[in-house]
Amino acid sequence: IIIGKTDVRSFPDRKNIGVDRFTFGFTVRDSPDFFINVTAWGNDGYICGLSTSFSTGDCVIIENPLVSNKDPEKGERFCPTTPSPYRLMVTEAHSQVYLCADVDTMDRLLPLIHLPVKDSRDFYSLGDIVANGQGLDGTVINVLAAVKSVGYLKQFITSDGRKGQRLEVKLFDDSVSSFPLVCWDREAIQLVQTLPPKETVLFIADAKISFDSFRNGMVATINSKTIITVNPDTRESSLLFSYAKELSESGALDEGEKPEDVTVDSITDVYTVSQLKLKARDSPEPFFGITYSFISKLALDSSVSKVIRNRCSRCKFMVPEDTLSCSNQLCPGSDQAFSAVTGFDLLLDFTDHTGTLQCCALRSPVADRTLGCTTEEFTCLTDNQRTAMKWKFLLERCKVYVKILPSTKLRTGIRGVVLACSLADPGEVKQHMSALLQQL
Structure with a gap:
């Protein structure tokens, strides 16, 4: 083979x-x-x-x-x-x-094809690479990591007239949420382009590690010595696969993208729901936008356990109430005292005249600001008060700042993370809707 x-x-x-x-x-x-x-x-x-x-x-x-x-x-x-x-x-x-x-x-x-060519325990975690920093510059090492995203293929012409190509993959593990892997060879690019993000683990034997002065950080590169084993049949890979799957489903992986995120004030592009879906279909990369839409689903009057959840403060895994430990075997704080954070964990749908975007995540602290209350205050509300809070937003036109990401778990193939949400100003809505109609 x-x-x-x-x-x-x-x-x-x-x-x-x-x-x-x-x-x-x-x-x-x-x-x-x-x-x-x-x-x-x-x-x-x-x-x-x-x-x-x-x-x-x-x-x-x-x-x-x-x-x-x-x-x-x-x-x-x-x-x-x-x-x-x-x-x-x-x-x-x-x-x-x-x-x-x-x-x-x-x-x-x-x-x-699923057996690594090196000892399955002989690898650096991404945290080890970052911690060693420039001490690893120019070395060739083994890496075990999961695929977070696969970027665009970029083609270019070299100074001597030859065609070249470059593709960047973002890796992650339990210690680092995003780490660049660069591919220059067409064969390596063809291989990684087929990999489903957030559900693929790689054992990369003999990856070259170097310091990228432009990023001011470390980067891994595939070269002629490298052998990539996809979803290795090893215990270490199985643990990382389970971690990646649960992290992806919980949405915590996207919360770890803070360096790539932008401030809400800097988001200016306005979209209809159909435009968000169309751009997401054509672009595998996350993007940001504003939509003036009606909140069409907001389950605030569900049981409190479905509205407020506990997560491990270190790895963001969801943990049952009153638990004293994290069940994630790869949690970076497994040898330390357990601590959990409590926050809103809601899913909402928003709808405009072009369609509905379902299952958008609204979590603390954004949810606290949107609802105007803390989780402690929410648990003290009566059922009628929670229903009244829900109808303050349900079927109301809101100004929603959203981050759109690809998702292999949802039937639509995309999902949204709400970055800010408030009732929309009617004059502002009229102005932007007129502009959108002129574009059409």
């Missing part, structure tokens, strides 16, 4: 002036303990055709490769580290590589 693959590259042929030789590498595995590097050499047509005939995760048959010792000078500086003392070379004249069609063989090989 192919567990890693590099882009096609060309080099001037020293024997034939003016002619280029083409090459790419891939790494194959046929058992839990053994994997080996393969290099293909040839002309443009042969190498490009061979490269496009299989991808990472495919099962292949390699016939008549040349077996040679590893290069004692280059070693494995430019290719993945393998347990084999040998490497394989494929050429058009002697070798063949083609997809395996035997179902039994494929069933045996496919689980190997």
